[in-house]
Amino acid sequence: xxxxxxxxxxxxxxxxxxxxxxxxxxxxxxxxxxxxxxxxxxxxxxxxxxxxxxxxxxxxxxxxxxxxxxxxxxxxxxxxxxxxxxxxxxxxxxxxxxxxxxxxxxxxxxxxxxxxxxxxxxxxxxxxxxxxxxxxxxxxxxxxxxxxxxxxxxxxxxxxxxxxxxxxxxxxxxxxxxxxxxxxxxxxxxxxxxxxxxxxxxxxxxxxxxxxxxxxxxxxxxxxxxxxxxxxxxxxxxxxxxxxxxxxxxxxxxxxxxxxxxxxxxxxxxxxxxxxxxxxxxxxxxxxxxxxxxxxxxxxxxxxxxxxxxxxxxxxxxxxxxxxxxxxxxxxxxxxxxxxxxxxxxxxxxxx
Amino acid sequence: xxxxxxxxxxxxxxxxxxxxxxxxxxxxxxxxxxxxxxxxxxxxxxxxxxxxxxxxxxxxxxxxxxxxxxxxxxxxxxxxxxxxxxxxxxxxxxxxxxxxxxxxxxxxxxxxxxxxxxxxxxxxxxxxxxxxxxxxxxxxxxxxxxxxxxxxxxxxxxxxxxxxxxxxxxxxxxxxxxxxxxxxxxxxxxxxxxxxxxxxxxxxxxxxxxxxxxxxxxxxxxxxxxxxxxxxxxxxxxxxxxxxxxxxxxxxxxxxxxxxxxxxxxxxxxxxxxxxxxxxxxxxxxxxxxxxxxxxxxxxxxxxxxxxxxxxxxxxxxxxxxxxxxxxxxxxxxxxxxxxxxxxxxxxxxxxxxxxxxxxxxxxxxxxxxxxxxxxxxxxxxxxxxxxxxxxxxxxxxxxxxxxxxxxxxxxxxxxxxxxxxxxxxxxxxxxxxxxxxxxxxxxxxxxxxxxxxxxxxxxxxxxxxxxxxxxxxxxxxxxxxxxxxxxxxxxxxxxxxxxxxxx
Numbered sequence: 001x002x003x004x005x006x007x008x009x010x011x012x013x014x015x016x017x018x019x020x021x022x023x024x025x026x027x028x029x030x031x032x033x034x035x036x037x038x039x040x041x042x043x044x045x046x047x048x049x050x051x052x053x054x055x056x057x058x059x060x061x062x063x064x065x066x067x068x069x070x071x072x073x074x075x076x077x078x079x080x081x082x083x084x085x086x087x088x089x090x091x092x093x094x095x096x097x098x099x100x101x102x103x104x105x106x107x108x109x110x111x112x113x114x115x116x117x118x119x120x121x122x123x124x125x126x127x128x129x130x131x132x133x134x135x136x137x138x139x140x141x142x143x144x145x146x147x148x149x150x151x152x153x154x155x156x157x158x159x160x161x162x163x164x165x166x167x168x169x170x171x172x173x174x175x176x177x178x179x180x181x182x183x184x185x186x187x188x189x190x191x192x193x194x195x196x197x198x199x200x201x202x203x204x205x206x207x208x209x210x211x212x213x214x215x216x217x218x219x220x221x222x223x224x225x226x227x228x229x230x231x232x233x234x235x236x237x238x239x240x241x242x243x244x245x246x247x248x249x250x251x252x253x254x255x256x257x258x259x260x261x262x263x264x265x266x267x268x269x270x271x272x273x274x275x276x277x278x279x280x281x282x283x284x285x286x287x288x289x290x291x292x293x294x295x296x297x298x299x300x301x302x303x304x305x306x307x308x309x310x311x312x313x314x315x316x317x318x319x320x321x322x323x324x325x326x327x328x329x330x331x332x333x334x335x336x337x338x339x340x341x342x343x344x345x346x347x348x349x350x351x352x
Numbered sequence: 353x354x355x356x357x358x359x360x361x362x363x364x365x366x367x368x369x370x371x372x373x374x375x376x377x378x379x380x381x382x383x384x385x386x387x388x389x390x391x392x393x394x395x396x397x398x399x400x401x402x403x404x405x406x407x408x409x410x411x412x413x414x415x416x417x418x419x420x421x422x423x424x425x426x427x428x429x430x431x432x433x434x435x436x437x438x439x440x441x442x443x444x445x446x447x448x449x450x451x452x453x454x455x456x457x458x459x460x461x462x463x464x465x466x467x468x469x470x471x472x473x474x475x476x477x478x479x480x481x482x483x484x485x486x487x488x489x490x491x492x493x494x495x496x497x498x499x500x501x502x503x504x505x506x507x508x509x510x511x512x513x514x515x516x517x518x519x520x521x522x523x524x525x526x527x528x529x530x531x532x533x534x535x536x537x538x539x540x541x542x543x544x545x546x547x548x549x550x551x552x553x554x555x556x557x558x559x560x561x562x563x564x565x566x567x568x569x570x571x572x573x574x575x576x577x578x579x580x581x582x583x584x585x586x587x588x589x590x591x592x593x594x595x596x597x598x599x600x601x602x603x604x605x606x607x608x609x610x611x612x613x614x615x616x617x618x619x620x621x622x623x624x625x626x627x628x629x630x631x632x633x634x635x636x637x638x639x640x641x642x643x644x645x646x647x648x649x650x651x652x653x654x655x656x657x658x659x660x661x662x663x664x665x666x667x668x669x670x671x672x673x674x675x676x677x678x679x680x681x682x683x684x685x686x687x688x689x690x691x692x693x694x695x696x697x698x699x700x701x702x703x704x705x706x707x708x709x710x711x712x713x714x715x716x717x718x719x720x721x722x723x724x725x726x727x728x729x730x731x732x733x734x735x736x737x738x739x740x741x742x743x744x745x746x747x748x749x750x751x752x753x754x755x756x757x758x759x760x761x762x763x764x765x766x767x768x769x770x771x772x773x774x775x776x777x778x779x780x781x782x783x784x785x786x787x788x789x790x791x792x793x794x795x796x797x798x799x800x801x802x803x804x805x806x807x808x809x810x811x812x813x814x815x816x817x818x819x820x821x822x823x824x825x826x827x828x829x830x831x832x833x834x835x836x837x838x839x840x841x842x843x844x845x846x847x848x849x850x851x852x853x854x855x856x
Contacts, residue, residue, distance in 0.1 A: 209723055209726065210722050210724060211713060211719045211722050212722060214724055215713075217699070217702065217706075218702070218710065221700075221701050222700065225695070225697060225699050227678060227696075228658065228690060228711065229679070229710040229711035229713070230677070230679020230680070230683070230711050230714070231679070
């Protein structure tokens, strides 16, 4: 996709967001709240001031990783619904490793804990990848099933082996040297967002500039042609799923090491699933994952302050998020509303 | 008086002018060929006549009455019918159900099946369109499905029948049957507009020909005044040069050999390939002649490693390669033009540049330590585009946005650019226009002339005859005869291809 395609896609997404906010306004108004108050709180809560911005960044960070994980798997034609489970194993593994290595220098400790989280996510991603490559089991089914296993298994591990002696099921608090350093002192913005942006940059290079990425794209878009071109389709499928799993695992690592400072069972409000929405909006571009993640992070943080200061239920913002997904993911529906004619509907008509 | 007349039709798609002031007129009861290369605007013009597109400007007259055709419904009520290249049939319904869908004969508000079947029988007997009304669509052959489409149009009262490239999907015997039907229809006064880019068929069946080129009408002539060469010149705008025949004599070295190769069929059915032994020498083209579906695809896939033989050995340059995957086989010096270019040959949503290295992307020329060498890839794509005259706006546009002929040129260019001593060319010109066909055949011959061994698998008998030094005839998975091309007559080949061995 060229720059022009990216720009038009961006414009399209922007229109979809505006449309979603418009319908959201109608819903807010119909529910008896002041639209002006709601949206001014939303805007201020998302972007007004250092604290709001920091909250938005914190909320966007896990979505950046999970969105990237799903978007990368899309490149190989795989639909990774398992980011949620991969996130949990990544979070627990990182927390445990960060605690266990408390004798090492902090920098080394953090790097090894992150690597361990990514490795755990990759290991969990290997399973659906392998099953798909060897017996053709559909990854949507296997990843959904593995989510249950991963979430329950991490809970069990905490209860059985890593429990903080106290009333709550959770691990011990990480010592400062085992945490991701704060990027902006006084906020919860950690180095995690930088790691996320580096991951985007790296995977963008992989997709657009490497033999591996080229082969993964070929497999995703036409496995028959990939096979004809001498590509090992099975190996690429497994690798793509492992890379996706590693990135989703990092989402958990960064949450555990940069925000929560420990592992808590059931901590994720569905980051892995919202990541699917982020990836859908980002489309084919790895870089577009960043604005897409920030969009959802902003709706989340703005929605919270809307609830807090204007007394408007968070659910209304969740609905707006749903509408954004609907308009972006269902272009035909969106264009019906917009009266736009997609050029592709007439494409190829000129050939006799 | 004309049955239909189209004046000054112009139609644009975005920036592309598909029809540019086109004139077209067909007489009652004639077979009128609409001839032109791919992209000349033939289908667009006829879709306008059938109401699928609206012309930007121009007028249409049916029986010399100005007609306002806003949709297919209007066209049908004016007695215009169209059979599309891709059939519009419900696979799981019967022939009768498909034919009456939309204009069901009713009795007491219910579908009157008996009357439907009777009407279908009448029409099919009158024009020799034999088809069983009770058969389910997915179980009948493509040729029969086409008949269903024709009956459907006739039963809706078509007096002008548009056939869009009807022979593209048919076997040679089916083409003969279709032509017989077309003649019967002409006898009864039906006007047939026959869209094609095949000269031989035009010469054989039509009364008059209208040639389109680049969206413009070049002219309408009586077929009896036309020669294949004059038609080519009208279509392409120049005459095609004769193939360069400077060549090396065929060598004695066998580069590709199949020894008793079989491919088992599905459980219970006969083998797809049955004990095939063939040898292709350097500097020769071995052509495989046969009706589509007699083992050609299996042969192609087995030789290129996309499928494993159940028995037998495949040798490349004296080395056994049985069981190796496609990548490894191609790396041993095989250029492979696959029969299904959309499925196998390219990734249509990736750019021309990316597609230009598919299969060679791991070579040192195009990648280093896992990174693609973007500049080298782009340069390679540019070279192919220039050398093979690929009509593309840029090497960054997706492969799928090219016309079929240009896709094929790109693909042939890519394959012949890789180091190779053997060429496997399967249906290399299927669906291409005259210009592209000629060009690609020339490339295959020039490969041969430089000492490569070429295995040509083609359902086009003309192509096999034109290019081959030796011909092997395949029928039901067996090679029934191999001889130097000069020792076969076309009639003999036709009989062998259809399994009538004894009559040869």
